[in-house]
Amino acid sequence: MTEKMKLVEWFENLRRTDIPLVGGKNANLGEMISAGIPVPLGFAVTAYAYRKFIKETGIAEKIYQIIRETVREQNDPKQYEEASKRIRALIESTSMPKEIENAVREAYRELCRKLNAERVPVAVRSSATAEDLPDASFAGQQETYLNVVGEDEVIEKTVKCWSSLFTPRAIFYRTQKGFAHEKVFISVGIQKMVNARAAGVMFSINPVTGDPNQIVIEGNFGLGESVVSGAVTPDEFIVDKRTMKIVERRIAAKKIMYVRDPVTGKTVHVDVPVENQNQPCLKDDEVLKLAELAVKIEQHYGKPQDIEWAVDSDIGFPENIFIVQSRPETVWSLKTAELPEKKVEAGLAKPTEELKVVVKGIPAGKRGIGAGVARVVLNPQEAAKVMQKGDILVTDMTNPDYVPFMRLAGAIVTDKGGITCHAAIVSRELGIPCVVGTENATKLMVSGEEYTVDARSGVVYEGIVPAMTEHPSPLPNSAGAFTAAPSAVGGVFQSVPVTATKIYMNLGVPEKIEEYKHLPFEGIGLMRIEFILASYIGEHPLYLIEIGQGQKFVDKLAEGIATVARAIQPRPVVVRFSDFKTNEYRELKGGEKYEIVEANPMLGWRGCSRYISPWYEKAFRLECQAVRKCRDEWGLKNVWVMLPVVRTLWEAKKCLEIMKEEGLERTKDFKIWFMAET
Template identity: 50%
Template sequence: MSSKETRFVLWLEEIRKEDTPIVGGKNANLGEMIAAGIPVPPGFAVTAYAFKYFLDKTGLGQKIYEMLKNLDINNTKELEETTRRIREMILAQPMPPEVEEEIKRYYFELAKRLNINPANLRVAVRSSATAEDLPEASFAGQQDTYLNVYGAEKVIEHVKKCWASLFTARATFYRAVHGIPHERTYMSVTVQKMVNSKAAGVMFTLHPVTGDENVIVIEGSWGLGEATVSGKVTPDQFVVERGSFKIIERKINQKTYMVVFDPAYGGNIHLKADEAKGTWVSEEGVEPTIPLVKVARPGAPALTDDEVRRLAELGEAIYRHYGRHMDIEWAIDFDMPFPDNVFIVQARPETYWSVKRAKETTKAEFIAAIGKKTVRLAEARALAKGLPASPGVAAGVARVILNPKSPEAMEFKQGDILITKMTDPDWVPLMKKAAAIVTDEGGMTSHAAIVSRELGIPCIVGTGNATKVIPYGVEVTVDASRGIVYEGIVEDLVKPKVEITTPGVTAAVGISPEQLLPLYPVTSTKIYMNLGEPDAIDK
């Protein structure tokens, strides 16, 4: 093994894409971007080898794998209880001194490099899972991230929390279902200087809904990126022309929620705008002391035009480095001057290019629908409007659900329309049953939008009030190509197009595998796909 493979910690600048098996895709991409000259906050990676060493040295690995060996993953109570006990075992077990001391040494060195008192150095601690011999296995959204962690002891604590998150019920179930052995799955951890975010968000190097490769789409909101990615706020959206970097579209939304770090509180606080008083009120009940609350206004742009153009330039540089379209997370530092305040904190391959026709219902679905009360498009009443996030049309019974574990959720049937405030990974089982999804909050890069595109489900986000204006149990038609929810079954939209054939013209026929083989010979090259919702691979 090379020296990298037996080290507990690596600086991000030491890492390249070929190191994915030992540091996970997240860390490998950060190292690649640093090498390409992209402004990435400095930091280091606790390797997967450190995690494996911890399990072996403490004897926890053998105990954990024995507990999982005979686990019935379909028994929800047993799954939850077993994985909870495993996480508790990891958190209660001290790290081997040699691993703990190495992590602390790098943390102190990072503080020295930045000329910051180690007790005040705030870092993000992020999971970067990988699987031995399966470096491209997707574990998106299954493990934990912790922001604004400071102090060496807290870093050690949160590294262990990331390790423990490898054994959540959801992650354990996923590995079992997909035949990935638990003992071959490891956890690397990113420890990276926090950006004191004035604003943060997501950028695509193409339009994530239309697939237009001539534009770069940027979404962002005030404070930390958590508000945008989780869908708790409808972010501002900027569409930038590739090449000229001219802003050709902008949509400034009412951003009434933000997450920020408050030094006086000693942690993150969640703020909601009191628009009547023109102030921000924390859910924690504390008075915010940070300067950002005086600058951030719900209806004001979270980014300047210069910051938008600088992000687009970096997005283009990342696209050219990887030679593929990318999904990028960014942050703007409140304390630094432009352009030094613009940082890229994560990049991954863009998982869906939707240059496709809107998904049409099948003839059988239409026949089933036509038996119900239908309306013409010209007569249909629009119940809600929002942002088209995943194109297509679907009709069905609207189910307004606010909790994925509620009694209403248990009654949700295949083909129903899911109406909710927002989604996160806990909603995925319901999302897979839904004919379409409509949310009150979120943008084109929210969880609901990304997973819907991967699953091929029509989706509208950011309606603002769908859960309040769409009655539970009413039949609706969701036109996610235009962002409109209609009352009733709209015949014009759900009716399948009729194939027209011309007499005397022979229809095109498919090419058989035997004919294809000489054109595209079998090779030993494996093809992998990065998906936010891994089960979508079957589609």
């Protein structure tokens, strides 16, 4: 049997020249093994095996006839869906010829023998012969199945991979690109599953800015599917190639992960343990080892790469790091012309009060502006009913079934995902502005309403902002880097980039929030209530308790806090409990009766030591009741608190006990900050 007629081939025998036989994914796995890259063991079911299958069973002509009959209007997604449904049913109901079946079964048995295991869990991945070439990319057109165990299931998933050559998105893609369906074939890679502690994606070039000196690594706990699909906003690490040092990191709140169910063997998603959600999924030495491999792979291929990786929980460092896929980066590596330099026009001026930020996220697609009518959808079926050319697609996360509707979109906004998720990759390829990882766009954006999406800074504004949409191009500087995009400062509209560091603002006078609420801040990091005590209430809390008006204190304080919290929802307001010193409390009506005279009030009876004292505890409870009123009665869950002057742990614990008794206990949506002063 000649090389071109082989039914299966082991990865270690493959090279990049074997793309016609095994497709880009499988050929690249073999190529990386030859270059010394750590790749899990596996083999490919060749494209020849697929061709043999459709010809010997007589279904080839039936497949292509269905496409000719069904797809008559290139921009009608429903026609692609109908063709796909019929073709996939045809392929999956056709028995695999025994010669092919026996070859696949024997190869799987040999893999088990090599790994000294009876039933090795494997990943079964599609690898089309026109996929992953420089002018033919679109991530995830065909299917992948994880944690496949046993010969029978490997055979079943191989056929499903074959049928995935005709998903709606795959038929659409080939039609739009002008590829003849009869000339595109598919191979299937069968590869040992890594028992992943963490996994994800990395680029050997910054995929958003095009900076060739940066390696961008995104990851989550468990299997990498959560990162690729955009099911979570992942951790992000940026490594400088020149120094091989981590120059940026963003640790996300990772609430879910994909794992192998030990009972069923299937891939399931589970909650990340609370104690791990805000912890990095990678250690620094693992980040740097991945960066080292990214450089090695890029140098081997001579062009930037898009790489999938996994860290095995069963093996020690550095042998625990594996590369499971690599393909050419398809946006920046294909750019041949420099963007013309543009000057900022005077027309970018826009009154601050006219701008309203709806959501913020991560800029991930074309670094430009998109404006239009939002279509908030939960799935591709809903998108098929409502999406029109130029609409803003708003959804939780995208998958390959969204591609026909993403092509229609003027901009894309998602709740989840990072710069290597599906929505980010496809939007860059389509040249569409995209903002991902907003957390709540599907809740805050309204279908049918108009918005402006600034994909340079990761901000979505309410309404159409003419000054932006008239000058939508990104603004490159002379070095080719993009300048910061617009914010509201001094009444003039300028864009502000989304940074890994959240910028919070201080506030003392509640009414001032109306002047400041349009500024680009993430929340109020310190709301001092002393102004409310002095100006709204004016009376010492113990005096009010003595005369039976303690509720007045609660109501007035709650009103002041609520003024701010309502104005900036859902951004948080961190309310610092009162931090008056004894001399300042004496200035309140009735204060002289309750306050001692101290030589140095700055170091005296204040903060936590005041709250827990038998003389003042009941007044502290009034402050707690005011916060609870905002949160529980008025629904202002964006109100958090801060304890000032935390001097000892036992004082802090006592304060927390009092707060708990008053209904204030730390949860995921109620944070308690400490201010430790020395």
